[in-house]
Amino acid sequence: MTVAFSLVAVGGVLFAVGTALLLTRSLTRILLGAVLVGNGVNVLFLSTTGRTGDPPLLYPGTDPGRVTDPLPQAMALTAIVITLSVTAFLLAMVYRSWQLNGSDEVQDDIEDRRVALRAEETAERARLRDEYRKYRRQYATAARGTGGEGPARARALRARAEYEQSRTRLRRRLRADRVHRSDTTDATADLWDHVLGEDR
Amino acid sequence: MSLAQFLVPLPVVLPLFASGLKLTVGPRLQRTQRGISVVVLAAVLAISLALLVAADQQGPQVVHLGGWAPPVGIVLVADRLSALMLTVSSAVTLCVLVYSLSQGMADRDEVTPLSVFHPSYLVLVAGVSNTFLAGDLFNLYVGFEIMLTASYVLLTVGGTQARVRAGSTYVVVSLLSSLLFATAIAMVYAATGTVSLAQLADRTDALPAAVRTALEVMLLLVFGIKAAVFPLGAWLPDSYPTAPAPVTAVFAGLLTKVGVYAMLRTQTLLFPGGPLTTALMAVALLTMIVGILGAVAQSDLKRLLSFTLVSHIGYMVFGIALASVRGIAGAIFYVAHHITVQTTLFLVAGLVERRGGTSDLQRLGGLARLSPVLAAVFFVPAMNLAGIPPLSGFLGKLGLLRAGVADGGVWAYALVAGGTLTSLLTLYTMAKVWNLAFWRGAPPELAAGIVLETDDPDDGEERTGPGPAARPGEGDGDRGAAASLSGRAITTSVRPPGPMLGTTVALVALGLSFTVLAGPLTGLTGRAAAELLDRTPYVEAVLSP
Numbered sequence: 001m002t003v004a005f006s007l008v009a010v011g012g013v014l015f016a017v018g019t020a021l022l023l024t025r026s027l028t029r030i031l032l033g034a035v036l037v038g039n040g041v042n043v044l045f046l047s048t049t050g051r052t053g054d055p056p057l058l059y060p061g062t063d064p065g066r067v068t069d070p071l072p073q074a075m076a077l078t079a080i081v082i083t084l085s086v087t088a089f090l091l092a093m094v095y096r097s098w099q100l101n102g103s104d105e106v107q108d109d110i111e112d113r114r115v116a117l118r119a120e121e122t123a124e125r126a127r128l129r130d131e132y133r134k135y136r137r138q139y140a141t142a143a144r145g146t147g148g149e150g151p152a153r154a155r156a157l158r159a160r161a162e163y164e165q166s167r168t169r170l171r172r173r174l175r176a177d178r179v180h181r182s183d184t185t186d187a188t189a190d191l192w193d194h195v196l197g198e199d200r
Numbered sequence: 201m202s203l204a205q206f207l208v209p210l211p212v213v214l215p216l217f218a219s220g221l222k223l224t225v226g227p228r229l230q231r232t233q234r235g236i237s238v239v240v241l242a243a244v245l246a247i248s249l250a251l252l253v254a255a256d257q258q259g260p261q262v263v264h265l266g267g268w269a270p271p272v273g274i275v276l277v278a279d280r281l282s283a284l285m286l287t288v289s290s291a292v293t294l295c296v297l298v299y300s301l302s303q304g305m306a307d308r309d310e311v312t313p314l315s316v317f318h319p320s321y322l323v324l325v326a327g328v329s330n331t332f333l334a335g336d337l338f339n340l341y342v343g344f345e346i347m348l349t350a351s352y353v354l355l356t357v358g359g360t361q362a363r364v365r366a367g368s369t370y371v372v373v374s375l376l377s378s379l380l381f382a383t384a385i386a387m388v389y390a391a392t393g394t395v396s397l398a399q400l401a402d403r404t405d406a407l408p409a410a411v412r413t414a415l416e417v418m419l420l421l422v423f424g425i426k427a428a429v430f431p432l433g434a435w436l437p438d439s440y441p442t443a444p445a446p447v448t449a450v451f452a453g454l455l456t457k458v459g460v461y462a463m464l465r466t467q468t469l470l471f472p473g474g475p476l477t478t479a480l481m482a483v484a485l486l487t488m489i490v491g492i493l494g495a496v497a498q499s500d501l502k503r504l505l506s507f508t509l510v511s512h513i514g515y516m517v518f519g520i521a522l523a524s525v526r527g528i529a530g531a532i533f534y535v536a537h538h539i540t541v542q543t544t545l546f547l548v549a550g551l552v553e554r555r556g557g558t559s560d561l562q563r564l565g566g567l568a569r570l571s572p573v574l575a576a577v578f579f580v581p582a583m584n585l586a587g588i589p590p591l592s593g594f595l596g597k598l599g600l601l602r603a604g605v606a607d608g609g610v611w612a613y614a615l616v617a618g619g620t621l622t623s624l625l626t627l628y629t630m631a632k633v634w635n636l637a638f639w640r641g642a643p644p645e646l647a648a649g650i651v652l653e654t655d656d657p658d659d660g661e662e663r664t665g666p667g668p669a670a671r672p673g674e675g676d677g678d679r680g681a682a683a684s685l686s687g688r689a690i691t692t693s694v695r696p697p698g699p700m701l702g703t704t705v706a707l708v709a710l711g712l713s714f715t716v717l718a719g720p721l722t723g724l725t726g727r728a729a730a731e732l733l734d735r736t737p738y739v740e741a742v743l744s745p
Contacts, residue, residue, distance in 0.1 A: 022372075027372075047386075071395075072389065078338070078342065086345075086375060093367060
């Protein structure tokens with residue numbers, strides 16, 4: 001089968017650019033990426049017709065051996081219609097997401113957040129505990145040596161205060177995250193009131 | 201053209217027609233709207249049964265749409281596998297529709313579901329039917345797209361924050377799989393010059409091995425995303441639980457199984473004896489184990505059920521990977537069983553949510569005493585899912601494990617072990633749900649009657665958003681409202697509305713009937729598997745003029 005190089009090259013570029021856009025975080029860019037890849041697929045469909053030929057119209061005098069294969073064109077047309085409708089839906093969803101969140105970014109998976117947060121929390125706790133223990137040891141040895149007073153004691157006290165402060169900070173952050181999570185499961189303004197208004 | 205052939209396109213055409221009719225009728229005539237939906241889906245069920253009988257007795261029923269001669273036009277084919285899938289899926293969709301009608305009426309939330317929910321639901325049914333009946337790859341793609349577009353609408357209905365968040369993941373992943381599918385079709389057409397499954401069955405054998413494998417990998421990737429097998433299925437447990445209970449139920453029952461069906465069809469018809477069986481077995485094993493471990497870690501009923509759904513897809517992929525008559529027959533039986541039981545469990549989750557005001561297992565309790573019917577309706581399908589002996593889950597797993605032992609390879613034995621482990625862990629998760637939600641003592645506010653729980657007990661913060669407070673108890677004493685995973689207020693009631701409970705019981709009974717009718721059903725799945733592996737009946741039925 002002969003394949004037109006220009007079609008394959010164009011298709012390849014569209015796929016590459018579209019894939020790069022699909023990997024981003026913003027839904028609008030993802031949408032653009034999907035449109036580009038969708039068009040890449042359509043070009044790919046066209047490239048399967050092979051060598052260029054006459055239009056596939058059967059008027060008298062047509063040589064059926066020379067016309068282009070019409071089937072890929074039909075499939076590409078169907079694919080165009082499907083991409084169009086899905087794009088329309090996705091646009092509406094992006095808009096709704098922007099209405100609700102003020103941004104159109106894909107949000108974190110709940111499970112991902114939970115796992116990441118737990119790992120972060122345990123690591124942070126372990127770090128603080130180690131630090132506290134180190135200073136306490138220093139403080140203990142210092143206290144035995146000089147009878148209580150001195151720079152070592154001050155450092156240990158400072159470390160303890162720091163530890164307690166950061167623990168409070170961490171707790172506050174965890175609480176804020178919990179609130180945030182419960183907020184995302186909260187009911188928001190009712191769409192049907194916007195759409196239907198008084199008709200409801 | 202025989203009568204049965206006349207029936208073949210109807211499962212696709214009728215719901216589409218009804219959907220258009222409902223949009224024309226508009227939201228004013230509620231009773232007509234409900235009538236149309238129920239009558240059409242009941243008709244689809246009856247037609248599917250007739251097709252099943254015809255396909256079993258007379259071989260595949262084929263319709264060439266528009267009267268085009270075999271290799272050119274679009275064909276719809278109902279062989280044993282398609283007809284069986286169609287029958288189970290239409291039974292399930294009918295039950296879920298009645299359930300959702302009852303829920304809508306009980307919630308007095310009538311305008312929303314009827315004007316958006318019903319047409320989308322019917323389009324979804326049409327898409328699923330089209331996928332089951334499609335006789336060429338491109339029509340399969342169109343069926344997928346019809347189904348997916350309807351599912352986007354159903355998943356994000358209401359447009360709350362939680363649903364838009366879950367919906368964006370779902371839509372982007374599905375969109376990607378659609379693009380991959382279109383690419384795969386273009387590649388298939390470039391390699392073979394046809395997209396008709398019957399012609400492909402002849403032509404893929406002649407392809408160079410590398411091209412054939414590339415096409416197989418592309419198609420498996422697409423169907424793997426749809427079926428949510430292990431590395432490709434992470435989107436499912438995040439997006440399904442936020443939808444309304446009936447929507448989640450029908451998605452869980454049908455959409456993943458459509459992927460499994462497409463896998464069954466292409467693996468047997470286009471790529472028999474392909475080089476990827478070992479890879480498929482590895483995928484099946486990982487899907488089972490990773491999925492069920494995810495379920496063990498969950499504390500929300502709907503999320504837990506979503507993870508068991510992912511896990512049990514592994515069993516079906518296992519059967520497909522074995523590619524023996526026993527393996528394929530086991531996979532088909534398991535698909536039929538799993539559609540029913542998973543849908544039932546999600547409907548029960550909806551009832552639990554309705555009674556307890558939440559699907560969070562930490563806050564539920566004592567339902568066995570408060571609502572014995574609900575407990576019974578949960579217990580039977582839960583044990584069925586885990587595979588306790590007389591039930592169909594046991595029969596399906598037994599068939600697959602026997603097929604694995606008969607295969608005798610190292611991977612097959614690994615999968616037999618993995619399947620047993622998954623079954624035990626499923627039993628563990630179901631026991632956990634039973635203990636937490638049903639068996640232990642009820643939390644005080646639940647025992648007192650109504651749940652008006654709004655805030656998380658962990659943080660003492662007051663919620664500010666317009667939430668449950670925006671929907672007060674609406675007057676009559678036994679109704680309350682609570683926040684849910686979906687971000688919409690849940691209406692709670694002490695007694696579940698009759699039709700909601702009735703349809704759930706009907707689905708439980710359907711699950712039990714697989715046990716009672718196990719003899720004829722395994723006979724049917726055996727014949728369907730033999731027909732699939734033989735290939736000639738399908739090819740001849742389609743290509744003969």
